[in-house]
Amino acid sequence: MGTTTVNGTFGLDIGGTLTKIVFYQEENNLKSMLVDFIKTKTEYGSTGKRDKHLSFKFNNGTFHFIVFETRRMHSAIQMILSNSLVKEIGTSVNATGGGSYKFEEEFKNAKGLGIEICKIDEIKSLIKGLNFLLNRVDDEAFEFDDEGKKRFCNFINGDIPNGVRNNLFPYLLVNVGTGVSIVKVENEESFQRISGINFFELITVVQKKLGSGLGGGTFWGLAKLLTQAKSFEEAIELCSLGKESKVDMTVGDIYGGNSYAGLNPDMTASFFAKITSLNLDDDCKNFTDADVCKGKPDLFFVYFNNINLYLGLLHMVTNNIGQISTLLAKEHSIENIFYAGNFLRKNEISQKAFSDGTKFWSGGKTKGIEIINYL
Ligand code: ADP
Structure with missing residues (x-):
């Protein structure tokens, strides 16, 4: 090609x-x-x-x-x-x-x-490239084990790790680029884009075969707008220092620290909603960007600094994509989801979230596997 x-x-x-x-x-x-x-x-x-x-x-x-x-x-x-x-x-x-x-x-x-x-054709090339890497090249995909360590998943000749055959097909490909494409791959030749309905076009019952409107571009676009990040890499690096609980409202925040109807108090109820309870004018007016960069430990820094925003954004985008993918895998009885695309480039937080989240939300039935090469 x-x-x-x-x-x-x-x-x-x-x-x-x-x-x-x-x-x-x-x-x-x-x-x-x-x-x-x-x-x-x-x-x-x-x-x-x-x-x-x-x-x-x-x-x-x-x-x-x-x-x-x-x-x-x-x-x-x-x-x-x-x-x-x-x-x-x-x-x-x-x-x-x-x-x-x-x-x-x-x-x-x-x-x-x-x-x-x-x-x-973009998707045809993508699938061909992915099948080539998985079938012919060692260590091109990995998941995280229960201790959070990377474990390579090899599919060459249907490798048999621990006596269990690693069948490649069918699998779900979730390509997280600027936007998201979700494709069900049945075999070397046959695949189809699958995804939910675009709710805004329900009236005309048009099935928009787009994965999700929240993609890598949403993260990077909003990070550029709301923070001083100079590059995607810098934003991702800073994420590891943040706490999404500073911006996201949890079940516990709403229910006074308690769980409700089996919902864990740490669960996110609404991304970014905690910011609505701040009086930004009062809390922020005395702080300059320089104060924030120097890490002045004030309210502004604690509640509204870049680091928490980065992670809040990453959390929102990753959760949304992971949830849609896991639900689609369940609906189509698929055991392996491969996550690819440059949103995952140097982004171990989302890699881990996809891997752990997929396992958790599918009750261990589905694996979330990351692809190393951008395709
Ligand atoms: P596309 O083909 O739509 O450009 P990619 O798979 O290349 O998609 O992924 C683009 C996404 O990768 C961006 O939206 C951003 O989240 C992330 N990304 C990774 N590295 C960079 C970078 N150096 N500059 C901008 N975005 C990057």
């Missing part, structure tokens, strides 16, 4: 937030500017990164993975031009994702570029 160059094959996925490039470099000794360009760096421009730890060898070559922010596409094109990479890339590239439509004209008409984008 990739585009073949002198020294390998590459494919593009131009998503709503991130553009992913996978490059399969064949081990031959042909001189290639493209290979040199990719391999001599791990950072490209202001947002481009090569994830060295995701690379793996396969047959006579190596897979490399590069990511950059889609909003930087224009600069990426300039970089291709200024490094004279067009000659090797050729006159057409295969690409998936919404950006293969959005940037079609720019690729074709940018001065000196003249590249035709050949659109490849």
Whole structure:
């Protein structure tokens, strides 16, 4: 499905937030500017990164993975031009994702570029890539054991750990990107998008086959708006210091610390609702951003600092997606849910929540398994 160059094959996925490039470099000794360009760096421009730890060898070559922010596409094109990479890339590239439509004209008409984008179906490629990784490459998926340690799940040749055959199909793929796609995969060839109804369109009884409107983009968009986070990675790192109970209203908050009708007092009753009980004008007026950054231990810091907001946001998005997925797995009698997409990139809090939450809410019937490579 990739585009073949002198020294390998590459494919593009131009998503709503991130553009992913996978490059399969064949081990031959042909001189290639493209290979040199990719391999001599791990950072490209202001947002481009090569994830060295995701690379793996396969047959006579190596897979490399590069990511950059889609909003930087224009600069990426300039970089291709200024490094004279067009000659090797050729006159057409295969690409998936919404950006293969959005940037079609720019690729074709940018001065000196003249590249035709050949659109490849996004979900078909995603499933093909996932089946390839799970069937052919070791340690590409993991879950968390009861002690919270990562445990790899291998499906190559139907591995038989502890005497139990790890059957791959059917499985549910929950791809958490800017938005969420939920797909039931029955076998190598057959799959279908499944998900709930979009409530706002019930009148026309249109089944919108979107997973959830709350996705990785919701987390990052709101984090950017409400906090001083400079990058997704920074927001995720800070999450580990926060307490969602500072912003979320729990059952205990409503019932004076008691459980109610079997509901645990620590359960979230309403995301972010605790903020409604604050008098923000009075509580916050004396504090500047600098105070917050310095960690002044005041009301503002305790109740309303970035750290708790980050985690509150992460909690809200992760819970929503995990709950929908587990319910769908139950409805379709599916035992394995694979969670993929860049929302999970370096995001162990959500990885763990998906793994533990899926097990808990399905009564141990369904496993939540994380995918290592972004697809
Ligand atoms: P898409 O194909 O829709 O762009 P991805 O699977 O690439 O989807 O995931 C995009 C999501 O990944 C973002 O909404 C954000 O939650 C998260 N993310 C991870 N790393 C970054 C980053 N460096 N910059 C922006 N978002 C990131």
